[in-house]
Amino acid sequence: MEMPASQNQFTKAASASRADTPVLIPGRPQLRYDWGKAWRHFRQLIRNKEDTTQVFHIFEALPWKGMERAATRFLTRDAGQRLFMAEPFLPELLDDHAMLRRMPAGSLAQVYCDFMEREGLTAQGLVDEFENFWGERPRFDDRFSWYFERIRDTHDLLHVLTGYGRDALGELCVLAFTYSQQPAPAHLFMGYAGGFEIRSRIKSAAPVFRAIREGQKLGKACPRLAEQSVKDLLPLPIEEARRRLNITPARHYNQCHTVWRGMGLDPYGLIAPVAEAA
Template sequence: MTGALQADLPIYDERRPELRLRPAKAWRHFQNLLKDKENTEEVFHIFESLPWRNLRSSAERFLRTERGQALRAREPWLPAILDDHEALRRMPEGSLAHAYCDFMEREGLSAQGLVDEFEKFASKHEKFDDQFTWYLNRMRDVHDLLHVLTGYGRDALGEACVLAFTYSQQPSPAHLFIGYMAGLNIRKQTRGTAPVLKAVREGQKLGKACPRLCEQAITELLPLPIDEVRRKLNITPPGHYRKAHAIWQDIGVDPYDLLGKNAKLAA
């Protein structure tokens, strides 16, 4: 690293505890998540129980590059950028920025909202002041951008597919565990011909072609036409996911209420 990029914080605080695989704990929290799909804290517990083994080395590799340090200086806190809809709306029509605002406003979401959910979980843990924290935050804060870029909605199958897509970028076993277990649960509840598991598998495959989004300059992508961003990132349309939605809609099932009051209609 050059003199201009001397670290103001250690890249990794060696006091951090080493996470280990705890599948029984992950299963327990997944069962809780099925009972309350809006309880985001359960998701964080699952990720803690099924950690990405090479996360530290991957983060350090990026943070030791000039590009990594430049991005950290330029985008120190992504939620502030993503939640400034007034600034994002000044970007061109048809841009990723406008598509992101449309999605977040339609769904009643904010980037800070996800941070707040995480803080409920993190408040029970020791905090560490290192550059690794910035990288962890980025991994979390691009989640809704991935929804926008991939075309996966916030329906049960869409969330499962986004997690499978993300696994190919950030290979925590938790992504696949939640993604495929959710897929199996959807298939069990609906008992139809929709290609649920094919959609999840396709999400995993599509994610392999896309560079790691948390390592991209988001401020450079936001003003671009969304189709151009998708081309730059090699993101292609999710065929099986769209087919599943079409099948459910044809038989009068709301894809956004598969496991709610309309689930019985899919039998």
């Protein structure tokens, strides 16, 4: 169906405006590590693993200092320029479940919708949490901001592709996986500190640290997801999408679940929120 002339002109104007977006506007604050701040917010996160704001604070304290360099390298290549124009805002795509449900049975799109609907999540929900955290701080209308947002907005897609659940260990393994893609110290800090927390609470033969280390290895084998076309991946059978990304089954993570269930423990309840004192 042909677009009305006025709408077509608007689309062309929006595309032209987007094409003029600079790669990196200078003026962002210098990145520094603050381990004390990271530890304080990690303790808050342990009290309630659903409190995503604490994760943002930890990443602010232990950032990926090479992100600007990596983003600039990608965004100045043809592939990066094409992706910037083709996929302006992932949550809009990922939250359109009516459209995603029209993709083939067994596709990444269908499994993603199942996961998000089962967990009661939306891609926009994570954006809203980040916006509340960021507050009134300066914004930069450049391509680097788009690159950063893709890193944020592919988090739940990583859960689906890797098979890691939203249990405590699953989140730690996704963090370890992501460290190999975007090496912020925050990923490993939360991954291994969380592993110690689980081991201290649950004495068992579950290979917790092997599972976290395996997540690192899986992430290293996978091309950086934020730099892949999500539109191209979504219609694929999920196993084909995993093959394209070199993602293989998480053996040690599944072994941990087997051990805990054999002990009568629910892997999804190992680190439950701590009730506040009245």
